[in-house]
Amino acid sequence: MPKLRRVWFIYRAGDPTDAAAVAAADQAAKYLKVELIARSVESADQLKRTLLEVRPGDGLMSPEMDALDITAAILDKSLKSRVPAVFATAHWVARGGLVSYGPDLYAQGVQAAGIVARILQGTRPQDLPVESADDIALAINLETARLLALDVPRKILFRADVIQR
Amino acid sequence: MKLSMPRGLFRKYLVFLLILVGACCRVSSAVELYFSYQETKQSIVRLERTKALAAANEIERYLGQIVQHLRGTMQGAIDVSALGTAGIGIQAGGHSRAAALAEQREIDFLRLLRNVPAITEVRHLDLAGKEQLRTSRLALDAVASGQDYADTPEFVGAKSKKTYISPVYFRNESEPFVTMAVAPDETAAEVTAAEVNIRAIWDVVARIGTGRAAMRTWWIRTTSSSPIPICGSCLRSATSPTRRRSRRRGAPRAGGAQDEQMFTIAEGLQGGQALAVHAAIPALGWLVFIERPVEDTFAPLRAATARSIVVLALGLLLAILASVALARRMVAPIRRLQDGAARVGRGDLDHRIDIRTGDELEALADEFNRTTARLQDSQSNLEQKVEERTQADDRQRRSGRHGAADRDRRGAQGACSESPTDVQPVFDAMYDRATPDRQDLRGRCRP
Numbered sequence: 001m002p003k004l005r006r007v008w009f010i011y012r013a014g015d016p017t018d019a020a021a022v023a024a025a026d027q028a029a030k031y032l033k034v035e036l037i038a039r040s041v042e043s044a045d046q047l048k049r050t051l052l053e054v055r056p057g058d059g060l061m062s063p064e065m066d067a068l069d070i071t072a073a074i075l076d077k078s079l080k081s082r083v084p085a086v087f088a089t090a091h092w093v094a095r096g097g098l099v100s101y102g103p104d105l106y107a108q109g110v111q112a113a114g115i116v117a118r119i120l121q122g123t124r125p126q127d128l129p130v131e132s133a134d135d136i137a138l139a140i141n142l143e144t145a146r147l148l149a150l151d152v153p154r155k156i157l158f159r160a161d162v163i164q165r
Numbered sequence: 166m167k168l169s170m171p172r173g174l175f176r177k178y179l180v181f182l183l184i185l186v187g188a189c190c191r192v193s194s195a196v197e198l199y200f201s202y203q204e205t206k207q208s209i210v211r212l213e214r215t216k217a218l219a220a221a222n223e224i225e226r227y228l229g230q231i232v233q234h235l236r237g238t239m240q241g242a243i244d245v246s247a248l249g250t251a252g253i254g255i256q257a258g259g260h261s262r263a264a265a266l267a268e269q270r271e272i273d274f275l276r277l278l279r280n281v282p283a284i285t286e287v288r289h290l291d292l293a294g295k296e297q298l299r300t301s302r303l304a305l306d307a308v309a310s311g312q313d314y315a316d317t318p319e320f321v322g323a324k325s326k327k328t329y330i331s332p333v334y335f336r337n338e339s340e341p342f343v344t345m346a347v348a349p350d351e352t353a354a355e356v357t358a359a360e361v362n363i364r365a366i367w368d369v370v371a372r373i374g375t376g377r378a379a380m381r382t383w384w385i386r387t388t389s390s391s392p393i394p395i396c397g398s399c400l401r402s403a404t405s406p407t408r409r410r411s412r413r414r415g416a417p418r419a420g421g422a423q424d425e426q427m428f429t430i431a432e433g434l435q436g437g438q439a440l441a442v443h444a445a446i447p448a449l450g451w452l453v454f455i456e457r458p459v460e461d462t463f464a465p466l467r468a469a470t471a472r473s474i475v476v477l478a479l480g481l482l483l484a485i486l487a488s489v490a491l492a493r494r495m496v497a498p499i500r501r502l503q504d505g506a507a508r509v510g511r512g513d514l515d516h517r518i519d520i521r522t523g524d525e526l527e528a529l530a531d532e533f534n535r536t537t538a539r540l541q542d543s544q545s546n547l548e549q550k551v552e553e554r555t556q557a558d559d560r561q562r563r564s565g566r567h568g569a570a571d572r573d574r575r576g577a578q579g580a581c582s583e584s585p586t587d588v589q590p591v592f593d594a595m596y597d598r599a600t601p602d603r604q605d606l607r608g609r610c611r612p
Contacts, residue, residue, distance in 0.1 A: 028305055129339040131364070134282060136302050159275050 004059050004084075006035045010050055010070055011063035013040035018063045025061065034059075044068055051077045060085035062092065064102075084148050090139035090162050098144045103133035104161075137161040174499065178492035186491075187484035191477060198473045205466050210442060213455050213462070216373050217444035221453040223369040225446045228345075228361075232328055234281050235347045235357055238273040267298065267308070274300040277359075285342075286360040294320045294356075314358070319346035323356045330449055333363065340364055498526045506533065514541040 294315025322329030505518030
């Protein structure tokens with residue numbers, strides 16, 4: 001996305017996960033030399049108004065926490081206004097999202113089951129470490145990429161875990 | 166007489182038999198118990214050590230595989246540069262060759278991340294230790310960031326030893342990581358370094374420590390780090406390493422005389438006395454420890470010992486009872502002999518001792534009976550002789566005309582035995598001599 005100048009990060013106000021994500025996104029934006037516009041919203045109306053400000057050539061980032069149907073609204077805006085959007089989990093890509101990078105929820109379930117199994121086998125929960133996600137998946141939707149007239153680099157395709165055609 | 170009989174012999178026999186039957190057997194079984202205790206203990210320790218060795222091997226193999234994967238990425242880049250030097254890419258010029266190399270390396274790194282889930286980040290450092298490429302799952306990728314790694318232990322270690330594995334560190338005080346770095350065998354050493362999540366070691370330990378794994382505490386000691394416990398089947402950060410280190414006084418150091426000290430009993434990481442065995446991973450200089458609470462480890466041993474002691478006590482009781490019975494059996498005929506002797510001594514010459522033991526005691530009793538019989542015989546003979554003599558005397562006295570003087574003297578002597586003042590017998594004798602038929606008067610002077 002060489003022409004990308006601004007990225008919108010819209011999230012539900014007061015959410016600690018996404019507040020942390022803003023800081024990380026800010027760092028990444030500085031590195032990639034793009035402008036990050038982080039907006040917290042408190043209502044569906046506010047969300048709607050915020051999305052109206054998004055111009056073609058901008059980018060959208062969906063939050064981790066799917067409150068107020070923010071993610072669905074971002075997906076809708078992305079497809080209608082032809083604005084590329086990035087999501088946290090792969091199932092949004094299956095529904096037409098361009099790209100997602102985040103933990104594989106199914107694999108996380110398996111991982112959590114492993115922890116439950118250990119506890120049931122007698123390990124004290126306080127002895128168990130906090131584990132980070134084993135599987136972090138990159139998913140890409142080539143159909144959406146075509147719709148947005150984007151050329152997907154070979155490297156991304158190589159790295160992608162899920163490719164929607 | 167019977168009551169005053171000394172009991173010394175019974176006691177002597179009892180003690181003797183107790184020593185013979187009881188003590189000897191008990192001592193031998195006690196010695197055996199001691200040795201079997203030691204052997205069982207050793208076999209338990211050996212079993213734990215086998216587990217530690219297996220875990221050490223698995224961990225070494227696992228880390229070795231990751232190192233191989235890391236080396237594999239270097240091979241791709243070497244192949245590309247070899248193609249370049251072989252002349253195929255000469256026309257394209259140095260710049261495009263470097264680009265091809267970088268692209269190949271990036272693809273290799275991506276493949277590495279895909280193939281080895283434990284690696285979260287991989288970096289390529291050039292000859293000067295500057296970062297040329299970083300591919301990461303969690304952080305941003307970077308190309309030619311130029312970040313300086315020249316003084317880091319991974320760069321220095323990989324340059325000198327070709328393979329470097331750092332001490333374990335914890336991300337977010339939770340997940341164990343090591344930094345690995347490899348350098349190719351050529352002199353111009355560029356370094357590939359990776360951050361590796363070694364959480365998979367839990368699975369290794371969980372596989373080996375089956376059964377009552379929850380009772381075991383596993384931990385790894387790397388050369389420079391504090392012990393890293395693997396609790397049950399997990400690994401977690403030691404919250405207060407210094408305290409724990411000081412508590413592990415008995416733990417041997419890495420590279421020390423490890424085989425001499427098979428196990429240590431010391432205060433464990435979980436508190437309480439614990440048995441610790443260890444196995445070394447020489448390539449890494451790590452020690453894998455297994456720690457189990459002493460009471461849990463030696464529970465089978467204690468059960469076996471308790472069983473042996475119960476059997477021992479029962480045996481001892483049996484031995485005492487048997488000794489008492491035997492001693493009684495041995496003393497009884499002697500008692501009977503003593504009783505018999507006492508009765509004979511009291512004059513009961515008709516008494517015969519009845520002992521049927523078939524041994525020397527029976528012979529002794531028979532001998533005694535024979536002696537008694539002879540005594541009885543001789544006594545009855547004596548009485549008979551006295552009787553005969555008396556009768557002979559009487560006959561003589563009655564028929565004796567001749568030898569009167571002699572008879573007088575005897576009669577006087579016999580009669581005068583009472584008292585010098587008692588003259589009656591003398592008169593009697595005189596009367597007797599004068600009237601030989603007055604027998605009735607004679608009887609009065611007899612004692």
